[in-house]
Amino acid sequence: MRIPPYYRRPAWQRFFSGMAVGGAISWVIFLYIFGVWQEKHTHKIRLQEDEILELKKDINIWQQEYKESNKRNIEQITVQKINVRITNWEKYKLDQLSTFETEESVKDDISMMLAKDLETVYKSKDLIKKIIENKRVKINNKRYKLEVKEMIVYTTLSIELEINFDE
Template sequence: MRIPPLYRRPAWQRFFAGMAVGGAISWCIFLYIYGVWQERNTKLIRKQQEAIVDLNNEKKIWQEEYKELNKRNIEQLTVQKINIKITNSEKYKLDSLSVLEKENAVKDDLSEMLAKDLETVYQSRDLLKKIIENKPIKIHEKRYKLKIKEMIIYTTVSIELELQFE
């Protein structure tokens, strides 16, 4: 078998030369289009990566704020402080030191209510009244009992007391 002598015919020579030149041109066009497409996708990926980083940072900030708000809400829903005030100590002509000592004694009796949730404290308000009103106190060799005039239960439990002779 032998190869046909097509190299002698110029039409076939032009055809093969056209195929070679067309292949080279199409290869250049392919590389150009592929390069532009890759560049566009690279820019898109870079932009998306920056957006992801920004969103992750924003998410962390929101999570920290959310945790802090939860912590504050938990603190707000528990008893943080107890205030006791005896209002009519002037009526019995008592000195402020002994009144302050008795206020602190009542506060110590109620110290178990600190860090309890408001619902529990509210449900046990009758018990609080009994604890305060059934305990006689002694000031200058005289016995008194306390009567609750006003009780406010919130994050700060405020109780106003009146002294009465036993």
């Protein structure tokens, strides 16, 4: 067994030398294309890294604003003020001072509801109503009882009362 003598034929020599030159040229073209692609993707990765850093900063800012917003919302979901108003004080010819003092005494009686969350206040609205309606008020040597007509539970607890003679 022997190797055929292709080295003596010029057609085969041109074929093999063409393969070698073609391989070298294709290798150079491959390296060029691979380098261009690598550079393009490296640039894209750098841009994406910058964008990721910027988005992480934005996330931190949003999280801080979200925490501050939650703190404000917690303040908003508690009772912060109590308003009491007697609607029919003119019917009994009461002066505004005694009406104001009565309203203030009712506020003092239910002041424990300040800074409580709305759910707790709403669940105890019957208790508030009983506290107010069991209160007897003495104005100008006459005894009056209070009746709750309307109660609105929100950040401001608003209560409308009617005053009647106590029998």
